[in-house]
Each structure stands twice: as C-alpha cells, then as structure tokens.
Amino acid sequence: MNDKQAVVEMLNTDLRDEHAAVIQYLQHAYAIGEGEEACEIEAIAREEMRHFDWLAEAIVELGGKPDMERGEVDLSGSGPVEWMARDIIAEEKAITQYKEHIAAIDDPKIKRLLQRILSDEESHRDEFADLSDELAEEGAEALGPLEARSAEEAAPQVLDILQQGVHHEYTVILQYLYHNFVMPECEIGRELEMQAINEMQHLGWLAEEVAELGGHPDIERTALSLEGDTAQMLQADIEAERAVTRDYTRQLDEIEEEGLHKLLSRIRDHEIYHDELFSDLLAEVQAEEKKPEATAEPEVE
Numbered sequence: 001m002n003d004k005q006a007v008v009e010m011l012n013t014d015l016r017d018e019h020a021a022v023i024q025y026l027q028h029a030y031a032i033g034e035g036e037e038a039c040e041i042e043a044i045a046r047e048e049m050r051h052f053d054w055l056a057e058a059i060v061e062l063g064g065k066p067d068m069e070r071g072e073v074d075l076s077g078s079g080p081v082e083w084m085a086r087d088i089i090a091e092e093k094a095i096t097q098y099k100e101h102i103a104a105i106d107d108p109k110i111k112r113l114l115q116r117i118l119s120d121e122e123s124h125r126d127e128f129a130d131l132s133d134e135l136a137e138e139g140a141e142a143l144g145p146l147e148a149r150s151a152e153e154a155a156p157q158v159l160d161i162l163q164q165g166v167h168h169e170y171t172v173i174l175q176y177l178y179h180n181f182v183m184p185e186c187e188i189g190r191e192l193e194m195q196a197i198n199e200m201q202h203l204g205w206l207a208e209e210v211a212e213l214g215g216h217p218d219i220e221r222t223a224l225s226l227e228g229d230t231a232q233m234l235q236a237d238i239e240a241e242r243a244v245t246r247d248y249t250r251q252l253d254e255i256e257e258e259g260l261h262k263l264l265s266r267i268r269d270h271e272i273y274h275d276e277l278f279s280d281l282l283a284e285v286q287a288e289e290k291k292p293e294a295t296a297e298p299e300v301e
C-alpha cells in the first residue's frame with residue numbers, strides 16, 4: 001500500500017515534467033517555423049498537454065494539489081537536429097520515470113493511466129528520432145542557440161508588446177487550468193478550461209509572430225492567483241482579463257503593421273468576451289450564495 005501523499009508527489013513530478021515538455025517542444029516548433037515538422041512537433045506538445053490534464057485530475061482526485069511549477073526546459077542546441085536530440089532525451093527520461101512510478105504505485109487506476117501515458121512517450125521518442133532524420137536530410141540549418149537569439153533589428157517595441165502578450169497568455173492558461181482542476185462546480189470548471197484552450201491559441205499566435213520577426217518567444221509566466229473559493233477564483237480571472245484588455249487596447253495604438261494590428265485586436269476582443277463570460281458566472285455564483293438555505297432555521301430575535 002502506498003500512502004496517498006507519496007503517490008501525489010510522484011504524480012506532481014510527472015506533472016512538472018509534462019509541463020516542461022509542452023514548453024520545450026513548443027519552443028522548438030516555433031523556432032523551426034513553417035512546415036510539416038513543426039506541425040508534428042506541435043501535435044506532440046498537444047499530447048503532452050493532455051497528459052498534463054490527466055495527471056492534474058488524478059492528483060485532485062487523490063486529494064492533492066496540482067503543482068503548477070514546471071520542470072527543467074532544455075533550450076540548448078543550435079539547430080533543429082540538436083533540438084530533436086534534446087527532445088529524444090526528454091522522452092527517454094519520461095519513459096524511465098513512468099516505468100519507475102508504475103512499479104512503485106499500487107492503485108490500479110493510476111497504474112493504468114501511467115501505462116497509457118508511457119505508451120505515448122514511447123511513440124513520441126520514435127517520432128522525434130524520425131523527425132531528426134528528416135530534418136538532417138533536408139539540411140535544416142543551424143539557427144543558433146534558442147536563448148541567445150534576440151531580434152533587436154526587428155522593431156523592438158513590437159517584439160516587446162508580443163512578448164508581454166506571451167507572458168500574459170501563458171500565465172492565464174496555467175491559472176484557468178488550475179481553477180478548472182480544483183473547482184467544485186464542474187460546469188464553471190469546464191467553461192474555464194474552454195477559455196484556457198482559447199488562451200493557448202493566443203499564445204500560439206503571438207509566439208509565432210515573435211518567431212517570424214526573428215526572435216524567440218520567452219515563455220515565462222508572471223504571478224499566478226490560484227487559491228480561493230469559486231467566487232474569489234472568478235474574481236482573480238476577471239481582474240486578469242481586465243488588466244490585459246487595458247494593455248492590449250493601449251498597445252494597439254503603437255502597432256502600425258496591419259496584420260499584426262488585426263491579430264492583436266482580435267485577441268483583445270476575445271479577452272473582453274472572457275471578462276463578460278466570467279462576470280456572468282460570478283454573478284450566478286453570488287446569486288446562489290445569497291439564496292436563503294432551504295433548511296436554515298428562522299432567525300430568533
């Protein structure tokens with residue numbers, strides 16, 4: 001018999017590593033840019049997001065809290081072939097770790113889940129090996145290390161705006177997912193998850209623009225507002241939406257390029273929608289709280 005705490009800790013280690021894999025693979029996909037290979041890498045990143053989701057749900061079911069910190073992201077290597085080698089290493093580490101955790105955990109349901117994830121990681125490792133061969137054959141050029149490549153020549157102000165957007169989008173993705181995981185009201189949780197998926201789209205759009213301008217998106221987050229009851233969580237999410245709506249609105253004035261202007265204004269409009277949606281949900285929760293309990297004793301004077 002394992003104690004629950006030990007199992008939660010193992011799953012949280014896996015969760016942090018899935019989180020890191022998502023970011024590492026996305027960075028590689030954005031840097032490689034257009035083409036079939038980048039698409040395939042993004043598809044693998046999406047599968048890692050699914051693993052992240054399953055693990056977080058299993059942690060909550062065990063009475064634990066999903067850890068939203070992430071494991072180590074390896075951005076070393078100076079071009080696509082070297083990056084694929086890093087991704088193969090990440091998969092191999094995951095395979096070893098899942099095997100260890102499967103052996104150490106008794107709970108058949110969790111064993112089954114990890115087994116399911118493990119088989120994905122084994123095919124990912126093979127896919128990355130194939131991708132590496134393809135990229136080598138195509139003579140994918142060395143692009144320089146991911147961390148060091150800045151794009152100062154290309155309108156620093158615009159890059160700054162895009163980069164701030166990347167930080168915001170990444171932060172709210174984590175915040176909304178966490179709120180979804182711990183939220184007792186599953187309908188509100190589902191709504192938050194839907195909007196987190198929309199924020200993932202925003203992150204992708206902005207990060208791709210950064211890459212197109214010759215930069216590397218810096219996928220780091222700002223402060224998360226995680227804890228609280230349902231109303232407090234929704235309030236924090238509304239605040240995040242309002243703050244970014246103000247930022248995007250102000251930044252729209254600074255962007256002249258038409259395509260980028262359209263993109264940012266589309267994202268901004270989504271944020272306004274999120275604000276309204278969350279505000280409606282909050283109003284419902286508050287109305288529910290105000291309703292007198294059917295079983296409440298009449299007040300005695």
Ligand SMILES: [Fe+2]
Binds near residue numbers: 018047051094117121
């Ligand atoms: Fe995974």
Ligand SMILES: [Fe+2]
Binds near residue numbers: 169198199202270
């Ligand atoms: Fe967004």
Ligand SMILES: [Fe+2]
Binds near residue numbers: 199241270271274
């Ligand atoms: Fe939003």
